Amino acid sequence: MTDLDAVARQALTDNHFQPELDADAQRELATLPSTSGLGGLRDLCDLGWSSIDNAESKDLDQIELVDALPDGGVRLRVAIADVDAIVPKGSALDRHAAANATSVYTGIAVYPMLPREVSEGQSSLLEGADRPVVVIELELTRDGTVRARDVYRAAARNRAKLAYDSVGSWLEGRGPVPPVVAAMPGLEEQLWLQDRTASLLKSLREKAGALELDTAEASAVGQNGKVQSITVTRKNRARDLIEDFMIAANVAIAQYLADEQRSAIRRVVRVPRRWDRIVALAATFGGTLPATPDARALADFLAVRRAADPLRFPDLSLSIVKLLGPGEYVLDRPGAADDEGHFGLAAHDYSHATAPNRRYADLVTQRLVKAAIAGAPAPYSDDELAAIAQLCTERENAANRVERVTRKAAAALLLAPRIGSVFDAIVTGVNKDGTYVRLLSPPAEGRVVHGEAGMDVGERVRVKLVATDPRRGFIDFAGVS
Numbered sequence: 449m450t451d452l453d454a455v456a457r458q459a460l461t462d463n464h465f466q467p468e469l470d471a472d473a474q475r476e477l478a479t480l481p482s483t484s485g486l487g488g489l490r491d492l493c494d495l496g497w498s499s500i501d502n503a504e505s506k507d508l509d510q511i512e513l514v515d516a517l518p519d520g521g522v523r524l525r526v527a528i529a530d531v532d533a534i535v536p537k538g539s540a541l542d543r544h545a546a547a548n549a550t551s552v553y554t555g556i557a558v559y560p561m562l563p564r565e566v567s568e569g570q571s572s573l574l575e576g577a578d579r580p581v582v583v584i585e586l587e588l589t590r591d592g593t594v595r596a597r598d599v600y601r602a603a604a605r606n607r608a609k610l611a612y613d614s615v616g617s618w619l620e621g622r623g624p625v626p627p628v629v630a631a632m633p634g635l636e637e638q639l640w641l642q643d644r645t646a647s648l649l650k651s652l653r654e655k656a657g658a659l660e661l662d663t664a665e666a667s668a669v670g671q672n673g674k675v676q677s678i679t680v681t682r683k684n685r686a687r688d689l690i691e692d693f694m695i696a697a698n699v700a701i702a703q704y705l706a707d708e709q710r711s712a713i714r715r716v717v718r719v720p721r722r723w724d725r726i727v728a729l730a731a732t733f734g735g736t737l738p739a740t741p742d743a744r745a746l747a748d749f750l751a752v753r754r755a756a757d758p759l760r761f762p763d764l765s766l767s768i769v770k771l772l773g774p775g776e777y778v779l780d781r782p783g784a785a786d787d788e789g790h791f792g793l794a795a796h797d798y799s800h801a802t803a804p805n806r807r808y809a810d811l812v813t814q815r816l817v818k819a820a821i822a823g824a825p826a827p828y829s830d831d832e833l834a835a836i837a838q839l840c841t842e843r844e845n846a847a848n849r850v851e852r853v854t855r856k857a858a859a860a861l862l863l864a865p866r867i868g869s870v871f872d873a874i875v876t877g878v879n880k881d882g883t884y885v886r887l888l889s890p891p892a893e894g895r896v897v898h899g900e901a902g903m904d905v906g907e908r909v910r911v912k913l914v915a916t917d918p919r920r921g922f923i924d925f926a927g928v929s
Contacts, residue, residue: 455834455921456554459853463846466547467559472540475490477563480570484533485581486783490602493578496638497527497604499685506568506628507551507560511581511606511743512693516640522645526697527604530580531571532814533561535828542811546836547715549843552853565832567805576903582799582817584697594696601821608632610639619643634643641862645683652697655746657794659772660766662750681889682762682887692844693791694802701817703796706782711830712846714780715800716788722771729767729906732742743794763874766886767906769878774845775811777837779830787839791879809840852893856921859892863923864916870928875907885911885925894924900929 454615460467469477490788497511508529515523527718535541543562552559560567581604587596608628617623629635648726653661662683683691698715705712719741720726726746735749750768754761772792789796804811815827828836876893879885883900886893892924896911903909911925 452554452556452854452861455857455919456552456556456559456850456854459850460552460559463850465552465846465850466544467560469563470540473544473563476540477565478887480534480566481884482532482570484570486578486580486603486704489580490583490600492527492581492583493605496602496632497606498610498611498635498638499573499575499606500612500615500690503613505813506564506572506574507558508573508606508609509695509805510690510697511573511663511801512640512642512690514732514874515647517587517643521595522588522641522692524586524588524645524696526584526641526693527573527602528584528697528814528846529571529573529805530582530601530814530818531562531566532818533580534566534571535620539715541566545808545811546830546839549840550578550847551806552847552850554851555858556854561808562805573604573606575606578603578605579836579899582600582720582814582821584700586639586696586700588645588648592645592652594700597700597704597761599701599817599821601818608635610686611655612686612690616686619685619689635755642693646648648715649696650688650694653692653794654747654751657742657747658717659743659747659768659791660754662762662768663753663765663769677751682828683794695795695798696745697802698799699795699797701801701813702780704828705799705816705820706780709829710780710816710820710826711833712780712799712816713813713833713840714773714788715770715809716778717791717793718788719791720772722773725905726771728904729764729771732906741791743791747794763888763908764906766874766876772903774848776841777844779834779837781830791904808843809836811858812836816819844864853921856923857918859894859918860892860918860921860923862890863892863913865919866917867913870910870912871925873909873925875903875905875909878904885910887907894923896927897924899926899929901923903927 459802466867495513497513499508499511501508511527515524517523548561551561581602583600583602586594586600618625646788683888702714706743723741730737730749733753737745748774753764773809788800799813800807801813817828851898864879873885873886878887883896884893885896912928914926915924
């Protein structure tokens with residue numbers, strides 16, 4: 449039997465990750481103070497902050513709070529864990545974080561960017577713990593338009609750690625009020641206010657041409673390194689709520705640094721090179737898109753398809769995501785005229801700033817923000833930021849490869865008894881390395897090694913399973929006419 453933890457660790461090694469701390473980082477970790485200093489920070493610990501994340505997550509990066517204003521507007525505050533207060537620039541732990549640049553989530557195990565003592569302990573916004581944070585405060589009008597913005601340091605306390613699934617099912621009317629929500633006075637009303645605020649933010653993004661996609665995230669569920677099943681995580685209102693808040697916060701941080709005339713790391717998704725294939729794919733559903741890339745037109749088409757066929761919309765979403773291409777990190781100089789935006793979010797200004805426990809780009813951005821707040825010189829030169837942006841993009845792609853190998857190894861184990869079976873699938877990739885598909889059920893990915901001629905991304909096909917190799921994460925199919 450293939451041990452999936454061993455597969456993941458081999459994939460980490462193959463992709464040059466460093467899961468173990470070196471001697472300097474181990475010594476530094478052993479001497480970290482037990483608490484972070486809160487002196488001189490704005491004290492917001494008595495407010496009704498809460499977090500929503502995966503039930504098992506302990507590396508909590510953000511907490512949220514919304515207040516109703518007398519004129520019908522709202523004040524949204526997103527507080528981000530001040531990881532830099534624990535892991536300063538140039539420290540041994542910082543060098544370790546930079547080498548990996550991201551946490552890796554395989555479903556079987558989490559390989560954190562920072563040691564668990566930090567990411568799940570001292571810098572995590574754990575329930576009941578007072579922590580230093582960076583607060584993004586947005587004042588919104590009745591329709592969700594941002595009319596004022598502030599960014600500052602503070603101390604805050606997470607009053608309630610909530611989970612996506614239980615909160616989402618409650619907000620959607622599919623489940624009861626989560627016990628922790630019912631037990632905390634005012635939290636139920638707070639979450640409904642957060643839900644309404646997130647809907648306003650989403651509505652404004654959609655009007656601007658942001659793409660609302662619904663991809664099913666498949667991951668292996670295992671125990672002691674052995675695969676138990678493959679589960680699919682779908683969006684719900686709680687996940688949407690946090691996504692909407694994080695997008696608003698990341699846009700605000702990019703705009704804040706731009707207003708302060710500070711160089712930064714920007715997150716971009718470029719205009720899709722395969723727009724012609726997106727146009728052709730839309731035509732198969734009776735949609736018409738312009739010959740040149742147009743986010744607004746694509747968003748309108750997707751909205752129509754979601755309403756017409758919600759059951760199969762995740763399959764279409766997956767195709768569009770593959771055709772849009774991956775995001776990347778780039779240097780953003782103040783006043784630069786050649787800035788690119790985020791095509792999928794229809795946002796010109798976008799950063800990654802809300803997950804400093806999990807992504808190195810966010811930790812670097814946090815240091816840039818704290819320097820701007822203090823009126824201090826930038827902690828990085830433009831050349832350093834450009835190199836970090838390139839590194840973070842490369843490491844993110846490497847993490848995706850590790851996660852993909854582990855996911856495919858799990859799927860290969862489950863599919864091994866079904867050699868010769870025929871499945872419905874969707875084409876997810878066509879490139880010089882081969883043609884790849886994802887089965888509709890179970891959601892396993894593999895390569896088409898025979899009969900792939902003429903297949904293209906987004907096409908529905910029938911494939912026969914011809915071979916599996918769990919150790920290498922290989923699943924091979926043959927196209928069926």
